[in-house]
Structure formats: structure tokens, C-alpha cells
Amino acid sequence: MKTEFKSLDQLLQLSSKSSDFKTTTIVLGKQEVSIFYYSTLIDAKWMQQHLIHVVQNRALDSEIKDIEDIKAWIPINDIDITDDLTKIQSKLLKGYAIVQLHGNEQKCVLVNLADNHGLRKNNDTENEFSVVGPKVGFIEDLDTNIGLLRTIINIPNLIIKEIIVGTTSKTKVAVIYIDGVTNEQNVQTVEQRLSGIDHDVVFDSSVLDQMISDNSLTPFPLFVSTERRDRVVYSLINGQVAIISDGSPYFVLGPSTLFDFFISPEDYYLPWILGSFFRLIRIFGVIFSLFTTSMYVAITTYHYEVIPKDLLSPLIFSRMNVPFPPFFEVLFLEITIEFLREAGARLPTKIGQTLGIVGGIVIGQAAVEAALTSNILLILVALSALASFTTPIYKMSNAIRFLRFPIIILAALWGGIGIFIGLGFLFVHIIRLKSLGSPYIVPIFPLRIMSFKDGFIRSSFQILNKRPQHLRPKSSVRYLPKSVKQKNDLDEE
Structure with missing residues (x-):
């Protein structure tokens, strides 16, 4: 999903809906400098040492007159000054920080502070294995898991809302969805159920799965629980809501149907x-x-x-x-x-x-x-x-x-x-x-004929361009498929 922004303020306003989007303001003499960044994508120590401390120390001896002064002070190679909103959005979601001088809102400095979140030697999925496709799994750190998601879903519409659950543990729980795709009623339902939980310690996302379930008197799981990044990404772009707690490597995805439990990410990597x-x-x-x-x-x-x-x-x-x-x-x-x-x-x-x-x-x-x-x-x-x-x-x-x-x-x-x-x-x-x-067994009941294209079978990508209607997405079209014209190399023009 692509969103066009008319000004930098619109981009920052949409990004501020996420709990991991941070703003730091530094007073340097008579000037104020604002730094905008995603905490899940940057290296916080690197920012403190090579950006904030350096700028504060140089401001004691010199006065900031222009945005070019800040660029000259920062001892990092990958720095750029631009007013191109497309470039700013792309860099912000790649782990760059936006440095803006008050009074000069048109141009800003982009500083590379990216951190390789989640890229460790033993990061493979353990319980959900597939021969074909990526094998990147989540770990027990919440910020790392959000950073892993942002590297794939590279748009500011990916919203993260944090809720504290557990009277004793005070566990951070993240509700994740794509703004403009996910039905707001599903998001509100999840937030309401999570806020209403009165429990002492939340050890894992599986505990939340049971507490927000529509029916506790059933052996069937009502939410998909997964440790695979590709499964979570696919669910989010379809319009589902993802939930994860700090200390758990498993995401909870909903609303789910019975067919979701028979779908493997490997299905989409094969013909x-x-x-x-x-x-x-x-x-x-x-x-x-x-x-x-x-x-x-x-x-x-x-x-x-x-x-x-x-x-x-x-x-x-x-x-x-x-x-x-x-x-x-x-x-x-x-x-x-x-x-x-x-x-x-x-x-x-x-x-x-x-x-x-x-x-x-x-x-x-x-x-x-x-x-x-x-x-x-x-x-x-x-x-x-x-x-x-x-x-x-x-x-x-x-x-x-x-x-x-x-x-x-x-x-x-x-x-x-x-x-x-x-x-x-x-x-x-x-x-x-x-x-x-x-409904749990949609598209069988209620009957949805068009939804069978990704039910018992997995149809071609030319057909799977629309999101499932039972999720009631705000935007039903994922992409516009175009037929590829085959050309024979032996043909002479």
C-alpha cells in the first residue's frame, strides 16, 4: 500500500501513531533541533554517542546558523540533506534519523543509525520449518521483533500500539496492524480485550491468546500462533491484526479461520x-x-x-x-x-x-x-x-x-x-x-464463493490480488496484476 504525502508534517503525524516512533528535542543555545526516528530500527547507543553528544559539545563552542552546520558536525559518513518526501520516507523506514532545525522545516538531515535487529546466527524457526523460502524467525525481544517486521513492511502505515498487561509483570504487549488496510473494528476489539485483562504475570503470547478468545470452551485454536516472519507479514497485508508480548517469540494473528491453520507459507513459494x-x-x-x-x-x-x-x-x-x-x-x-x-x-x-x-x-x-x-x-x-x-x-x-x-x-x-x-x-x-x-469456517459458512480461491486450493497470483472479504479490509486490492507478454528471442523485429 502506497501513501502520498504532501508535507513532512503529514508523514510525521502518521508515523507518530506507532509507539516505537520517537521524537527527541535538543536545545542548542538559541536554536532547537528535533530528531525523529523509529527506536526499533536504530542503534540507540550509536545515536547517543555520535549524534546527540557530538552536536551538544560542538554547540558549546559554535553557533548553529544553518542546517549545513549540523551535517558538518556529525562524524558519520552516511549523511544527506534533502527536502524530497519520498526519499525521507524511504530512509526513515530503513533506520535513518531525521534531524530538523526549527525555523527550517523544508530541509532536514538524514543520518544513518540503522541497527541489524534480529540478524543472529541461530535465528531460524524451530517448530515451523519449510524447505523453500526464508527461515527467519522471531526472538524473545519485542523491539527486535518489530524491527524485523519493519524491514519487510517498509511503509509508515505499519502501526504499533503498546499496551501494558499484567499487574505484577507489567508486560509490554504490541498490537500491530496496517493503517488504511485493517478494519478498525478489529483493532478496537483487540485493544479493548487486552485492556480488560486482569492477570498477574504474562509469560507468553499464548496466555493472551486464551484470554482474548471468543470461546474458551473449545479445543480448537481461534487465533493463529506463529514464529515465522513471512506468515505474520502475509497476515498483516491481508488485513489481520498481530499481537505479541515482550519475552515471547510467537505472534498471535486474528481474526483467523479454520483454513488458516492448513496454509503453509511454502504454498506461495511453489507453483x-x-x-x-x-x-x-x-x-x-x-x-x-x-x-x-x-x-x-x-x-x-x-x-x-x-x-x-x-x-x-x-x-x-x-x-x-x-x-x-x-x-x-x-x-x-x-x-x-x-x-x-x-x-x-x-x-x-x-x-x-x-x-x-x-x-x-x-x-x-x-x-x-x-x-x-x-x-x-x-x-x-x-x-x-x-x-x-x-x-x-x-x-x-x-x-x-x-x-x-x-x-x-x-x-x-x-x-x-x-x-x-x-x-x-x-x-x-x-x-x-x-x-x-x-465466523470461524468462512468461506464455507457464511458461503463466500470468491474466497475459495485461497481456501482448499492456492490459486495463481494473477487471481490472489484481492484481500479476503471476511476480514472487511478498508482497501480490498493488494496489487494490480499485469499479464507478462512472452517474446521469442528468435523473432526478428
């Missing part, structure tokens, strides 16, 4: 056909993970007639020595898999990987040989566990892991009818869910 295919694989994987073991219980307990004749003999042979009914057999294996998952997640990385592989093979083989379970069920449970991890967002995979158990119980009680009862309750529940007042 749209491949991106759509892998997204459909994820959606199918979640459905498979949710109903596979419950269907096994229902079929082997009540519905033998649906088993093909060729499969019936291997199934009878595999369960011939198993003394338990299918329900206890499935429950035993599912709980065993959960034990391995939790143990692998809590142990150090190298030990956890070894435990997951060795434990799964040893326990699975021993369970089959001891006739505690059938080998067919072992394969189904293993595939179901793998499919639950296809979701890019870890919180959604946790919800899928939990929902399998009540559906298994319903399948054991009433068979296929029990599965359909559970599916009906699940549909009714998610239809009633909202995220910041926005």
Missing part, C-alpha cells in the same frame, strides 16, 4: 499447482487422522458386512489371538502413541528423536507378538499419528489428537451412527465459533 496439491494433502491428512481409528472400531465391532472378502481373512488372522475388543485395542495403541509423543517432545532433541523411532518400533513389534493388538491396527494408528502432524500449526494438531478420543468412544458405543453423531456435534460446534467476532 500454484503444487501448492494446491500439498494443501489438499494436509486437509485430507487431518480428516484421515480424525476418523481412521474410530472407523476401525465401528467396522470391526458392528459392521462386518462392509469389509471386502479379500481383506476379511487377513483381518481375522491378525485379530485371532487378541483377547481385547477393538475399543480397548485402539485405546491402548492411541495412548501409547501419545506417551511416545510427549516423551519425545520433553526430552532433548537427539534423545527425543531416538526415543520416537526406537520406542515406536520396539513397542509396536512387542505389542503384536504379545497379541495385545493386531498388526493392521498398528499400521492404521501409525499412519493416523503421521497424518495429524501435516498441519503447519502445532496447536491445531493438538486439537486433532484430542478429538480422536471422543469419536472413538462414540464409535464403540453406537458404531457408524456414533461417528455421524460426533461429526454432527463437531459441525455444529465449529459453525458457532468466532474469532474476534468473525
Whole structure:
């Protein structure tokens, strides 16, 4: 989004909406000098030593007559004097400070004070990994995270508002959005809910996620939680609101829909056909993970007639020595898999990987040989566990892991009818869910045909030029796609 400014005051007025935009005024004899900068983009020590202290010391011996004097005093190479608003805006958002002499508001000095925020050796994402695309993740410092965002969203319309949450911790929480794109009602809702929190200590953004949620009686996450910079940037330019607390590397994004949890940033770095295919694989994987073991219980307990004749003999042979009914057999294996998952997640990385592989093979083989379970069920449970991890967002995979158990119980009680009862309750529940007042399963309900272009599939960039309408953005067009004319190099003009 591009904003045209008629004067420097308009640029400074828009920038001042952000909490990280600072103004410092220095009195040098009879003159006043104002310094404007983004604290998240500059090196504060460098500014104090090489700008403020130097100018103050030189002003004791000399008098400032013109803006050129300030440029001559500052011992920094990258300095420029200009009145070009486009250049001033660009430099300000690249980590430069604007030095302005009162009485001469037309020209100003641009001083390079940029700091390489967030560029450290171990800055890769740990839990959201993709083969293609940038791997820059956030860290536990709020200013650094905001600086990482500003390096990509290089416009003054990126607004940061800080709110103090926590009666004991006094944690700084930043509400981030793009002015002129994000619906103001969503921003006001977030600010109102954050201001109404009465809690002692805020350790992580995940705590805020639960406190501002529309419904606390649901296993589904109502806000996307991510540590990837590209995912946060994509959400902001679409019109969502981002929330992060100091001390947390995870951003909370809302309003979110169910489809947001199946979208990976990698989808947009691959050709749209491949991106759509892998997204459909994820959606199918979640459905498979949710109903596979419950269907096994229902079929082997009540519905033998649906088993093909060729499969019936291997199934009878595999369960011939198993003394338990299918329900206890499935429950035993599912709980065993959960034990391995939790143990692998809590142990150090190298030990956890070894435990997951060795434990799964040893326990699975021993369970089959001891006739505690059938080998067919072992394969189904293993595939179901793998499919639950296809979701890019870890919180959604946790919800899928939990929902399998009540559906298994319903399948054991009433068979296929029990599965359909559970599916009906699940549909009714998610239809009633909202995220910041926005429907959770849009574009399915309410039906939005045009929004399907980035739902089940990822369409071409020629089609994805408009923002999702369920976010009610103030500006619906992201960019104007232009067709590229192909030219054959062999053609002669």
C-alpha cells in the first residue's frame, strides 16, 4: 500500500501513531533541533554517542546558523540533506534519523543509525520449518521483533500500539496492524480485550491468546500462533491484526479461520499447482487422522458386512489371538502413541528423536507378538499419528489428537451412527465459533464463493490480488496484476 504525502508534517503525524516512533528535542543555545526516528530500527547507543553528544559539545563552542552546520558536525559518513518526501520516507523506514532545525522545516538531515535487529546466527524457526523460502524467525525481544517486521513492511502505515498487561509483570504487549488496510473494528476489539485483562504475570503470547478468545470452551485454536516472519507479514497485508508480548517469540494473528491453520507459507513459494496439491494433502491428512481409528472400531465391532472378502481373512488372522475388543485395542495403541509423543517432545532433541523411532518400533513389534493388538491396527494408528502432524500449526494438531478420543468412544458405543453423531456435534460446534467476532469456517459458512480461491486450493497470483472479504479490509486490492507478454528471442523485429 502506497501513501502520498504532501508535507513532512503529514508523514510525521502518521508515523507518530506507532509507539516505537520517537521524537527527541535538543536545545542548542538559541536554536532547537528535533530528531525523529523509529527506536526499533536504530542503534540507540550509536545515536547517543555520535549524534546527540557530538552536536551538544560542538554547540558549546559554535553557533548553529544553518542546517549545513549540523551535517558538518556529525562524524558519520552516511549523511544527506534533502527536502524530497519520498526519499525521507524511504530512509526513515530503513533506520535513518531525521534531524530538523526549527525555523527550517523544508530541509532536514538524514543520518544513518540503522541497527541489524534480529540478524543472529541461530535465528531460524524451530517448530515451523519449510524447505523453500526464508527461515527467519522471531526472538524473545519485542523491539527486535518489530524491527524485523519493519524491514519487510517498509511503509509508515505499519502501526504499533503498546499496551501494558499484567499487574505484577507489567508486560509490554504490541498490537500491530496496517493503517488504511485493517478494519478498525478489529483493532478496537483487540485493544479493548487486552485492556480488560486482569492477570498477574504474562509469560507468553499464548496466555493472551486464551484470554482474548471468543470461546474458551473449545479445543480448537481461534487465533493463529506463529514464529515465522513471512506468515505474520502475509497476515498483516491481508488485513489481520498481530499481537505479541515482550519475552515471547510467537505472534498471535486474528481474526483467523479454520483454513488458516492448513496454509503453509511454502504454498506461495511453489507453483500454484503444487501448492494446491500439498494443501489438499494436509486437509485430507487431518480428516484421515480424525476418523481412521474410530472407523476401525465401528467396522470391526458392528459392521462386518462392509469389509471386502479379500481383506476379511487377513483381518481375522491378525485379530485371532487378541483377547481385547477393538475399543480397548485402539485405546491402548492411541495412548501409547501419545506417551511416545510427549516423551519425545520433553526430552532433548537427539534423545527425543531416538526415543520416537526406537520406542515406536520396539513397542509396536512387542505389542503384536504379545497379541495385545493386531498388526493392521498398528499400521492404521501409525499412519493416523503421521497424518495429524501435516498441519503447519502445532496447536491445531493438538486439537486433532484430542478429538480422536471422543469419536472413538462414540464409535464403540453406537458404531457408524456414533461417528455421524460426533461429526454432527463437531459441525455444529465449529459453525458457532468466532474469532474476534468473525465466523470461524468462512468461506464455507457464511458461503463466500470468491474466497475459495485461497481456501482448499492456492490459486495463481494473477487471481490472489484481492484481500479476503471476511476480514472487511478498508482497501480490498493488494496489487494490480499485469499479464507478462512472452517474446521469442528468435523473432526478428
